Amino acid sequence: MARTERETYRNLRRKLLAWYSTEKRELPWRRSKDPYRVWVSEIMLQQTRVEAVIPYYERFLRRFPSLQALAQAQEQQVLTAWTGLGYYRRARMLHRAAQEVVAEHAGQFPSDPEEILGLPGIGRYTAGAISSICFDLPEPVLDGNVIRVLTRLFALEGDPTKAPLSNDLWDRARSLAEGKAPGDLNQALMELGATVCLPNTEPRCLFCPLQADCRARAEGKIHRLPELPARRAPKVEHWAVAVATRRGRYLLRQRHGETLLNGLFEFPSAEASKEPSQQKQSLVQMFRDQWKLGCRVGEERFVHRQDISGRRVFLHVLSAEVTGRSQGVRWWFPSQVEQRAVTTATRKILTRLLQESSSTSKQASTAATKSSNRPVKR
Ligand code: SF4
Incomplete structure (x- = not known):
């Protein structure tokens, strides 16, 4: 690296570290350098916002306070503690990696970046963050926030998710990390992207420690960068979801075999079309074929929309009456459902059903009170 380039990076590092020391948010995982805690936070933060992660992070660490405790747990216990965060593959990988650290590294989290990268569920970004x-x-990190800051700071055009620009960005991130306090430096870059160099809205350049160095700002290119590839239109799917109740309990099934959601509980559902009659037919057929149960499907209660990995899924939630007995399904009270690993969609649907039934009972009791207060005609 040429002398002027070294100077440039030194100057950027100095500004970023000074800004981070006064402006960083107080976050629970920043109170410790324990690799287990940092690792859990980094995995949870993938695809989930900071504010949403905090309560789950604190609850998860109360349940599994050490890597050893996590490694010894049953997978169902880990999935239950993860309930609400979604993307359960992350929890499975975290659990598997904890068992690998116990089995192959005598329970000591490895400090070698290559060994960290070799653990299940850990990619280049997470390995860089932990290292x-x-x-x-001095290991670099490159996530969406860092990509945004670097492409704007250096006015880099092209698709940052592909070579050659992605390689260039990793090189620049490494040049920044090669100095004192690489952990703080990496966190400063991520923090700047999350709180100042914002996507979609106006970046808060006046509060940015790098405004004098920012080439995109000088060249009027901020809104064009980064040049991310256009997202493909999601594939639309319709599913019919059966909500059957019996004396205050809800019928759920456990998923088996499907790799992504294997072991999780959910309301029974069948792929269908937009057509209500076809949705009902799919559910009746599924109950009969899978569990030899009778099913009478009622009206649609509401539609829950979920966007998952390039798919837009419309879940048509239908009341159902189920007759017969089967080992394949279980009836749970809502409080029992909360203790289990359920799919994110099931948790959201159940919350809405409970809210609706509580507001219906409130309206009924208000109506009853009004009618009892009305003067009686003589
Ligand atoms: S000056 Fe603005 S565009 Fe440039 S890095 Fe800072 S916040 Fe981002």
């Missing part, structure tokens, strides 16, 4: 934050190693 720099916990072990003070």
Whole structure:
């Protein structure tokens, strides 16, 4: 690296570190450099916002306070503690990696970046974050926030998710991390992207420590960068979801075999079309074929929309009456459902059903009170 380039990076590092020391948010995972805690936070933060992660992170660590406790747990216990965060593959990988650390590293989280990268569910970004934050190693990080800051700072055009620009960005991120306090430096870059160099809205350049160095700002290119590839239109799917109740309990099934949601509980559902008659037919057929149960499907209660990995799924929630007995399904009270690993959609649907039934009972009791207060005609 040429002398002027070294100077440039030194100057950027200095500004970023000074800004981070006064402006960083107080977040629970920043109170410790324990690799287990940092690792859990990094995995939870993938595809989930900071504010949403905090309560789950604190609850998860109360349940599994150490890597050993996590490694010894049953997978169902880990999935239950993860309930609400979604993307359960992350929880499964975290659990598997904890068992691998116990089996192959005598329970000691490895400090070698290559060994960290070799653990299940850990990619280049997470390995860089753990290596720099916990072990003070000059390893770079590159996530969506850092990509945005770097492409704007250096006015870099092209698709940042593909070579050659992605390689260039990793090189620049490494040049920044190669100095003192690489963990703070990496967190400063991520923090700047999350709180100042914002996507979609006006970036808060006046509060940015790098405004004098920012080439996109000088060249009027901020809104064009980064040049992310256009998202493909999601594939639309319709599913019919059966909500059957019996004396205050709800019927759920456990998923088996499907790799992504294997072991989780959910309301029984069948792929269908937009057509109500076809939705009902799919459910009746599924109950009969899978569990030899009778099913009478009622009206649609509401539609819950969920966007998952390139798919837009419309879940048509239908009341159902189920007759017969089967080992394949279970009836749970809502409080029992909360204790189990359920799919994110099931949790959201159940919350809405409970809210609706509580507001219906409130309206009924208000109406009853009004009618009892009305003067009686003589
Ligand atoms: S000056 Fe503005 S566009 Fe440039 S890095 Fe800072 S916040 Fe981002």
